[in-house]
Each structure stands twice: as C-alpha cells, then as structure tokens.
Amino acid sequence: MENQRMRCVRTWRFAGAxxxxxxxxxxxxxxxxxxxxxxxxxxxxxxxxAQKIWPVTTGKGQVVAVIDxxxxxxxxxxxxxxxxxxxxxxxxYDEAANAGHGTMMASLIAGHGHGPGDSDGxxxxxxxxxxxxxxxxxxxxxxxxEIAGAIRYAVSRGVGVINMSIAGVTPSAIEQSAxxxxxxxxxxxxxxxxxxxxEVSNYPASFPGVVDVGGANQDGSIWSGSDYGxxxxxxxxxxNVLGDDSGTDTQYALGNGTSGATAYVSAIAxxxxxxxxxxxxxxVINRLIKSAIDPDAKPGQTTPDPHYGxxxxxxxxxxTDSIPAGPAQGPLARATxxxxxxxxxxxxxxxxxxxxxxxxxxPVGALLSVGCIGLGLALLRRHRRRV
Numbered sequence: 001m002e003n004q005r006m007r008c009v010r011t012w013r014f015a016g017a018x019x020x021x022x023x024x025x026x027x028x029x030x031x032x033x034x035x036x037x038x039x040x041x042x043x044x045x046x047x048x049x050a051q052k053i054w055p056v057t058t059g060k061g062q063v064v065a066v067i068d069x070x071x072x073x074x075x076x077x078x079x080x081x082x083x084x085x086x087x088x089x090x091x092x093y094d095e096a097a098n099a100g101h102g103t104m105m106a107s108l109i110a111g112h113g114h115g116p117g118d119s120d121g122x123x124x125x126x127x128x129x130x131x132x133x134x135x136x137x138x139x140x141x142x143x144x145x146e147i148a149g150a151i152r153y154a155v156s157r158g159v160g161v162i163n164m165s166i167a168g169v170t171p172s173a174i175e176q177s178a179x180x181x182x183x184x185x186x187x188x189x190x191x192x193x194x195x196x197x198x199e200v201s202n203y204p205a206s207f208p209g210v211v212d213v214g215g216a217n218q219d220g221s222i223w224s225g226s227d228y229g230x231x232x233x234x235x236x237x238x239x240n241v242l243g244d245d246s247g248t249d250t251q252y253a254l255g256n257g258t259s260g261a262t263a264y265v266s267a268i269a270x271x272x273x274x275x276x277x278x279x280x281x282x283x284v285i286n287r288l289i290k291s292a293i294d295p296d297a298k299p300g301q302t303t304p305d306p307h308y309g310x311x312x313x314x315x316x317x318x319x320t321d322s323i324p325a326g327p328a329q330g331p332l333a334r335a336t337x338x339x340x341x342x343x344x345x346x347x348x349x350x351x352x353x354x355x356x357x358x359x360x361x362x363p364v365g366a367l368l369s370v371g372c373i374g375l376g377l378a379l380l381r382r383h384r385r386r387v
Contacts, residue, residue, distance in 0.1 A: 035120040037252050038113065042218050043237040043264060049125060052316045053271065058128030061277075062270040064109055064161045065132040065154035067147060068102030070095035072246035073133065075103060077111040077121040085133035086153055088146040093137045099246035104253060105165050106131050107244035108263035109270070122244050122252065125267035125315065128274070132159055138166065147204070148178035155185045160273045160281075163266035164191040165259035167202035167227075173338040179207045180335040188273070188281045190266040192258040194227035199306070206231040208333040211269070211285060214309060215239060215261040220295060222307045226258055232309035233285075233332065234292055236261035236268075268315045275319050282330020289331055291317035 038044075047053060063083065073082045089095070110131050111124040134150040136143065147166070154162050162182060182189055191205035193214045205212035212231050215223035215238020222228075223238045238261035245253035265288070272284045279287070292311030294301075304310050 035115070037121055037242060038119065038123065040242045040254075041122065042240065044123060044125065046218070046237070047125065047315055049123075049315075053125070053319065054127070056319050057271055057274045059110070059126030059267070059270045059274045060128030062126070062128075062161070062274045063130045063132055063157070063159045064126075064163055064266055064270050065134055065150070065157070065159040066102060066106055066109065066163045066165075067134045067136060067150045067154070068105055068163075068165060069138060070097075070099030070135055070246070071102040071106055071133045072096075072099045072244070072249070074249050075107070075244045075246070075251075076114045076249050077107055077123070077244050078103070078131075081106070081110050081112060081129075081131050083130055083132050083157075085135065086150070087135040088149050088153075089135050089137035090140055093135075093140070095135055096246070098137075100253065101165070101259065102133065102135075103246040104243035104255065105163060105259060105263040106133070108241065108260055109163065109267045111244060121250075122242065125264055126270045126274075129267070129270045132157055136166075144172035144174045148172070148174045151175075151178035151182050151189075155182050155187055159187060161188045161190065161266050161269045163263055164189065164204055165262045167192050167194040167205060167258075169200060169202055171203045171207070175204050176207050176335055177337045177339040179204055179210060180337040183209045183281065183334050186281045188266075188269045188284050190262055190269060192262040193232055195225045195257050195259075196227055197225045198227055199229045200227050201229060201231050202227060208335045210335070211265060211288070211332075212309070213258055213262040213265045214307060215256070215258040216308075216312055220312060223256060223258075223261075225256065226261075226307070228307045230304065230306055232304055232306060234265055234288060234309045234313045235307075235311065236264040236313050265313050268313050268318055271315055272318050279325060280328045280330065282328055282332070283325045285330045285332060286326045287318050287321075287323050288313055290323045291321050 107122040109124045110126055110129040111122040112118055112127045113121040113123040136146040136150055190211040193205055193212050194202035204210055212233045214232045214235045215226040216235045217223050217239045238258055239256045241260040242252055242254050245251040269284055272287050289310040292313050294305050294308045294311035296305045
C-alpha cells in the first residue's frame with residue numbers, strides 16, 4: 001500500500017506482551033465473557049468504554065467517513081455498519097487485495113463485535129456510529145484528486161467526521177481546497193501524523209484545521225514511530241492495537257501506527273458530536289483539546305507539545321467534563337482554499353479613461369495573482385509523495 005506519493009500510515013507487526021497501563025490511561029477489568037480478541041483491545045479497557053463511555057453514548061446517529069484503500073464490509077464484526085460508499089480509485093484497482101488497512105480502521109471506530117451479546121471479536125470505541133467507506137488508490141497518479149473527491153463527497157453525504165489514516169510529505173492544493181470546503185461545512189477532519197519517528201509535516205494532517213494525530217503506547221508514552229512537530233494536535237492509542245483484518249470474515253491483526261490512533265480520535269469526535277449535537281465542528285475539537293492530558297506540559301504552557309500535541313485524547317472527559325463551548329470556529333486555524341477564484345473589483349465608468357492608473361492596476365494585479373497561483377500549482381505537481 002505504500003508508494004512515492006501517499007501511503008497508509010500503518011506498521012503491521014505482531015507484538016509481544018503488553019505493558020502495564022500508566023496514569024494517563026486507567027486500567028479497567030475486561031468483560032467476563034469476552035473472547036481473547038476483546039480482552040486484547042487495551043484501549044477499550046484503558047478508557048473504561050463499557051463502564052464510562054457507552055452508557056453515555058455509543059455515537060448512534062453519527063456518520064463517519066473513512067477514506068482508505070479498501071474495506072471488507074462482510075467482516076463478522078462490521079456487518080451492517082456501512083452505508084453504500086463510493087469508489088474513487090481507477091477501474092483496474094484491486095480493492096480486495098488492499099482492504100486490510102481500511103477494514104482495521106473501520107473496526108476500531110465502529111466495530112460491533114459478534115457472538116452472544118456481541119461479547120466476542122472487535123468492538124470499536126463508537127459502536128453506534130455508521131460508516132461511509134470511500135476507496136482511494138494511493139498508488140495512482142491522480143491520488144490527490146481521489147482524496148479531494150472523497151472529502152467533498154463525504155461532505156455531500158452529511159457526515160460529521162472524516163477519518164484519514166493516510167499521509168504524505170507534499171501538500172496538494174487540490175486536497176487543501178477540499179479540506180477548506182469540509183471545514184466550511186462543519187465537518188471534523190482527523191488525519192494521521194505519520195510513522196517515521198521524525199520531525200516532519202505530513203498531509204492532509206498538517207493542513208490548518210485538521211486534527212493531526214500522533215500515536216501513544218499503552219503506558220501513555222509516545223510510540224517511537226510517531227512523527228512529531230508543532231502541527232500535532234492530539235495523541236491516541238497507537239501501539240499493540242488489535243483490529244479486524246481482511247483475509248477472511250473472522251481475521252484479526254495486531255499493529256502499530258498513527259493510523260490506529262487517528263481512528264480512535266475520530267471515534268471520540270463522533271461520540272462528542274452525538275452527545276452534544278449543537279456544537280460546531282470547531283467546538284467539538286475544542287472539547288477534545290480541553291479534555292486531553294499532556295504529561296509533558298510546562299506550567300503556563302499554551303502551545304501544543306511537539307510529540308503529544310495538546311495531549312492524549314480522553315473520551316470520558318470529553319463527554320462529561322464541564323467545558324465552555326467557546327467560539328464557533330474552535331481553537332485551530334482554518335484552511336484557506338488555494339483554488340478559490342481571485343476576487344475582482346469593479347471600476348467605475350469615470351475611471352475607465354485611457355491613462356488613468358486604476359484601469360491598469362486592477363488587470364495587472366489580477367494577472368499577477370493568477371500567475372502566482374499557476375506557478376504554485378506547477379511546483380506542487382513536481383513534488384511526489386514519498387514512501
């Protein structure tokens with residue numbers, strides 16, 4: 001699933017014994033009749049999902065769009081959770097061969113489990129959420145158009161949250177335009193920071209207004225592969241994460257990466273939107289930020305930590321703490337649309353005489369603006385996404 005332009009930010013590898021939970025994520029006893037898979041979902045236990053979150057809300061009524069490389073919609077833990085989606089990949093794209101990543105993200109957000117009382121298998125943090133699956137081919141030359149199209153389509157379907165567990169180092173004007181469009185239409189966008197353990201900006205996560213998510217270990221420390229920098233907004237569970245896989249309808253996989261952390265933060269955003277339907281997307285993000293905990297915060301610090309952002313996301317606190325709604329826009333800067341038409345100013349009739357400065361300044365200014373935009377797009381096109 002990796003290529004020079006964009007990639008799913010995942011690192012699959014089977015992990016050994018899990019560390020003891022630290023003070024950031026308080027341990028809870030697993031359900032008495034849960035199977036081995038459920039018992040290994042440490043984020044659910046750490047967050048006290050069954051005891052402290054789902055009695056408040058499961059996210060019912062919310063739709064989360066998941067933009068990814070494919071989905072196994074027939075998985076036993078996900079049946080009935082998907083709306084009819086849309087495929088933005090070329091006709092030749094083999095979704096079945098690339099469905100593992102998207103299937104796992106879907107399960108972490110909204111898996112309902114299976115068996116008696118749904119006590120077996122994978123359960124998402126927001127099991128009442130409905131998913132909108134949007135398929136993209138990250139190896140296609142027009143990947144940025146696919147992602148932008150998926151974002152705009154999700155907005156047209158009325159979703160509250162868009163999950164993007166994908167990343168690349170080169171920003172795309174087409175993607176940024178779609179991000180600005182989604183923000184203007186009251187959608188929470190959540191994206192992965194990246195998995196190189198480096199100080200680097202990845203996109204779409206680093207566009208203004210997007211919740212850029214890093215990964216944390218079970219003890220609350222930062223996962224070693226999590227990319228970092230001043231653009232990080234929040235951190236979520238990102239190591240030893242168990243979810244559904246796509247090989248069969250009952251297959252699981254254990255993985256590390258900011259992809260899974262992103263899925264969990266998207267689930268929290270959906271829970272908050274269900275609990276507080278009157279909040280704007282910016283105010284939802286404000287609750288996520290104000291309820292997070294940053295173990296590296298210095299006294300009086302107001303800027304995000306380069307590794308934790310504003311802290312580890314905490315769903316119970318986001319749902320129950322007394323937090324003022326704040327401004328409608330929220331605490332993050334908003335993306336601007338680099339493809340928006342250049343505004344033109346009308347010139348009055350008495351200023352259209354030959355030789356008048358106004359008749360030359362406006363056209364020349366417009367031409368320079370258009371030229372700069374065209375040059376910027378050309379330069380962006382020359383930079384390819386990396387592995």
